[in-house]
Amino acid sequence: MNYVRISVKAPAKINLTLDVLAKRPDGYHEVEMVMTTVDLADRVDMTLREDGEITLDCSASFVPDDIRNHAYKAATLMKEKFQVRQGVHLYIDKQIPVAAGLAGGSSDAAATLRGLNQLWNLGLTRDELAKIGAEIGSDVPFCVYGGTALATGRGEQIAHLGAPAPCWVILAKPPIGVSTPDVYGNLRVAQIDNHPDTKQMLQAIATQDFSLMCQSLGNVLENVTLSLHPQVRQIKDLMVASGADGVLMSGSGPTVFALVQKEAKVHRIYNALRGFVKDVFVVRMLGAKEGEILA
Numbered sequence: 001m002n003y004v005r006i007s008v009k010a011p012a013k014i015n016l017t018l019d020v021l022a023k024r025p026d027g028y029h030e031v032e033m034v035m036t037t038v039d040l041a042d043r044v045d046m047t048l049r050e051d052g053e054i055t056l057d058c059s060a061s062f063v064p065d066d067i068r069n070h071a072y073k074a075a076t077l078m079k080e081k082f083q084v085r086q087g088v089h090l091y092i093d094k095q096i097p098v099a100a101g102l103a104g105g106s107s108d109a110a111a112t113l114r115g116l117n118q119l120w121n122l123g124l125t126r127d128e129l130a131k132i133g134a135e136i137g138s139d140v141p142f143c144v145y146g147g148t149a150l151a152t153g154r155g156e157q158i159a160h161l162g163a164p165a166p167c168w169v170i171l172a173k174p175p176i177g178v179s180t181p182d183v184y185g186n187l188r189v190a191q192i193d194n195h196p197d198t199k200q201m202l203q204a205i206a207t208q209d210f211s212l213m214c215q216s217l218g219n220v221l222e223n224v225t226l227s228l229h230p231q232v233r234q235i236k237d238l239m240v241a242s243g244a245d246g247v248l249m250s251g252s253g254p255t256v257f258a259l260v261q262k263e264a265k266v267h268r269i270y271n272a273l274r275g276f277v278k279d280v281f282v283v284r285m286l287g288a289k290e291g292e293i294l295a
């Protein structure tokens, strides 16, 4: 089918575990992370341009609209690699908080790769798109597939997992932006004393055991971000005091998420947080499903 315009959902991710095993000679860190997508999503609209230009607008004016934008980078890479004559206008409807540990920019890039594959009739597989995504950022390959996965290497090696136990996810982002390179840069790998039990998390997911999943949550970047931004600790404490079953910071932060199974608790936690931070979202995990193309 020939498209002229296509809209693709770009869901946020959370890290159920994030372990750092070593610092690599290339400056990246060797990680082991269990990630899952949630139904808080940007939307990337792509409109064919016959003049060959790549242009971008975003509903959030502070997000870059040039090559610094991961979605723009994705389009440029695809055009160059496959010598595409046509161009594209990208419009990003931004719903995911920026620099929040939720991979908003990576997911926009992944949605752009998926969408352009159709718009420009490239016929690439998801695996091929994920490989291209790794050239944009470590989290992009995961975002190309979505669902739930174990990510290793610098985060670009993906092993798909089944859906975790169904539950509510309450996200709260304090009004600070966190730089991922700064957080990794402040981590002292030899001094990490809170490595998560990744195997136990994999077991919790395989058996859809909600309480084991909550017990297995862990993120070695949390202490680094907590020391830079004490508000993150306050949000965690508030979630726990309001009855959350499991609480963790996502990625490099500063977003913190709470997991709960009972709907009554959702309201209690949401109301407690809203008095404290503006950006609070109640979402569901997307399970094992792949990112959805809307039109």
Ligand SMILES: C[C@@](CO)(OP(=O)(O)O)[C@H](O)COP(=O)(O)OP(=O)(O)OC[C@H]1O[C@@H](n2ccc(N)nc2=O)[C@H](O)[C@@H]1O
Binding pocket: 015, 018, 027, 028, 029, 030, 031, 033, 100, 101, 102, 103, 106, 136, 137, 138, 139, 140, 153, 154, 155, 180, 181, 184, 185, 250, 251, 252, 253
């Ligand atoms: C921490 C995580 C957890 O999912 O996510 P966010 O908090 O950014 O959402 C990821 O590891 C972030 O992945 P991503 O944001 O794609 O990182 P990249 O663009 O590839 O790298 C940005 C910088 O982060 C550092 N970095 C990133 C990944 C990695 N495995 N080791 C690193 O040391 C490097 O300094 C690198 O230059």
Ligand SMILES: Nc1ncnc2c1ncn2[C@@H]1O[C@H](COP(=O)(O)OP(=O)(O)O)[C@@H](O)[C@H]1O
Binding pocket: 063, 064, 068, 069, 070, 071, 092, 097, 098, 099, 100, 101, 102, 103, 104, 105, 106, 108, 109, 178, 180, 251, 252, 253
């Ligand atoms: N499409 C995009 N959406 C949001 N931020 C973007 C995008 N493209 C590039 N960026 C830049 O990437 C940085 C990280 O943003 P984001 O992907 O939202 O956070 P995180 O890496 O914490 O998940 C920001 O500083 C932002 O300026």
